[in-house]
Amino acid sequence: MKQSHYEARFAGVGGQGVILAGKILAYGMVNFEECQAIQTPTYTAQVRGGATKVDVVLDKKHIEYPRTENIDFFLSLHQKSFDIYFKDLKDDAIVVVDPNLTPNIPKDIPQQVFLVDLVEIAKKEMGKALYAAVLAVGFFAGITKMIKEKNVQKSVIDNSPKGTEVENLKAVKIGYALAKEALKRKEDLVRLTLKDIDKNKL
Amino acid sequence: MKKNIKFYSGAELVAKAAIDAGCRFFGGYPITPSSEIAEHMAKELPKVGGTFIQMEDEIAAMGSVIGASLAGKKSLTATSGPGFSLKQENLGYAYMAEVPVVICNVMRGGPSTGLPTALAQADIMQAKWGTHGDHPVIALTPAYLEEVYELTIKAFNYSEIYRIPVILLLDELIAHLSTAIELPDKDLLVIKDRRKPTVTPDKYFPYDTAYGDVPPMANFFEGYRYHVTGLSHNKTGFPTTDPDLVQADQERHLRKVNANKGKIIDFESYKMKDADIVVFAYGSTSRAARVAIDNARKLDIKVGMVRLRVIWPLPEAEILKLCSKVKAIIVPEMNMGQLSNVIEKYAADRTKIVRINHVGGVPIHPSNILDVIKEVR
């Protein structure tokens, strides 16, 4: 783990695999990166089909205060979840959104924003929107270097529901490749689609 | 990867610890935010030959666990605020009839339906005074997942040792966060079981004080054929209205916990050695307090914390000592002052009690506590 304390938030709507993404990251960090992790899912009636999120607090040492305060990484797969959970972010946080489902992003925000077709790619390459959040974990690994790609893969194998391992692993790879491409870009608003990566190199 | 390290949520750990403590019956009713405990019990109990039942209401759930315990199975129920209110009638029965059970209350905002999904510590006083009449109370307030496991097992042990219902008070944050923890080796766990009678059935009385304040307990169907009632009763278990007997029995009930306070009271002193300001905290709020204290120490403020792992009985002696030692006691709570009201009485103007009360569902942040520490320094 690169930083001593890190806070990530994965948000979306029901059925996008957000909760699993949080679990994959927290589990991977604890078991393969020698760090502490606390995961708190949203606990409201909204989980049933509405906006949902999971916060993951990572630290090299014991985590005393389990809530997120200064978020380093924010993912939103839907406008609903963006509107509710885009808060408590650091100015230099990384923001990843799916532009097709999150069309309205404020123009004046200080953070660098990556617009990635996560849901569309998940549907096209893995067959279900459910893999979008795991794609985002791959992207997280590639862009933040907080966790090695192979450690994300190990965590995916341990945490995927039976029969989804292959697709989840593929999602991590695509996400990671997208992040590598993203790192080359310097603009404030980075737009990425499936065309930006060479699938043969995965 | 270490051996016993696994990811758990607080709710999952209550269920796991209960089963490890020997719990083999769960009777419950769905209620936010405690339902996950029932869900885990429904999944895990049949694996160990135990039984799970979702009853028709909270009252029935409480009745069922008392019945199952009388029939010899350690029993758990879980609920939240409004459900805890409904359980009070039969909770009182368990105190009166001296039936060991554990009630886990994942607190939520009240009164009434209140804030079902939000963080609160609203049932501190309901745990103490919720049911009518006087009775001993043991209530535990874990703040870390390791403690959820440890104190759930303790709750079962206390219920068996003292023949009383024991209340596990979780807050929503502790029930739902998940993290990797290392569980103690199962073989090293201390598990207590109710003391059984050593006499033959003809010489057995269910409330026989000849054996001390906690009478040995025969289970139903073991040949003892005794009577149990919620009415005031004599040692045979049959109703009595004899004023002396009723008085003596109530005194004995309270003595079961009062005389053993030294063993039950459990708190952590954090940076208290030189502290002239103390934060009195419990549950998830204490985690914010600890961060605040660490930050205050960097500013050379001599502040420490007393953190209650067991909230009832209170460490009265410690509070009295603090009252004449420190210049302020800060009590952060996710309620309107349920614990600070009590501490204020002990303080009796000898020290300042400063309250931090959040009831909107938003957790108390370390900075909220730090600000108060700076004010009172």
Place this chain on the structure above:
Amino acid sequence: MAFDYEKYLRMDKIPHLWCPGCGIGVVLKAMLRAMENVNWERNDTAFVSGIGCTSRAPGYIDCNTLHTTHGRGLTFATGIKMAQPDKNLVIFSGDGDATAIGGNHFIHACRRNIDMTLIVVNNNIYGMTGGQHSPTTPIGFKASTTIYGNVDPSFDICLLARAAGATYVARSTVNKGRTLEQYIQRGFENKGFSVIEAVSNCHTQFGRKNNMSDPISSRKWIEDREIPLAKARDMKAEDLKNMVITGEFITEKSDLERWENYNRAEKEYTEAYSDIIKKVKKK
């Protein structure tokens, strides 16, 4: 040979607290005879009750006995039965205890078809608390809370039990101890939830307020209104008003085929749960 009641009673607790001429004793005796008929061991049998005059019955029986909170006897009993499915459970209740404050527990115990027997002594009144009207006080009758005559319609306890899913339901009166014994025995033998309603007299509270303040006239009033179920089936509703329809409303064999049983439990509850344990443990 006379039946040896003393074998089953805690004789040191006698005399009981019921009024002279109360019908509860008839039901208690019928129940003890039924227990003997099915050879239940005292150590393996638990009697559970809630609150009220009837709730004191378990205290007189030399078994495992539990006197709980008002209306909640069934919930405690359910816990006991789930913990020890091979033991015998009997719940002794009254009309107020079982169908007012305990009404929810009553219908759900029926629905689960858990192997227990509920005996409801129905005397149309709250006796112990001083004669307040109950869910079975007939319309127009007086109670200490229906001083000008009752306007609350009544429950039919047996029809309620039957609709809720009990697998043996019968009603008789304290005028017919032998019939009660037979019905209670069938309830004990039924592997499932059984409800036996014993229509009884409370001359002290109900009778006194309704011009039948002695046991004889109170019981006569019950006798005069009794109509066997077979006969009632051919009668008009208006002619059955305030009548006591007696007989077996549902038995395991007779009535389970009828269309209204489409949702009835296929198995006794603790058996169904033990199948779950077997299935889960195998994995």
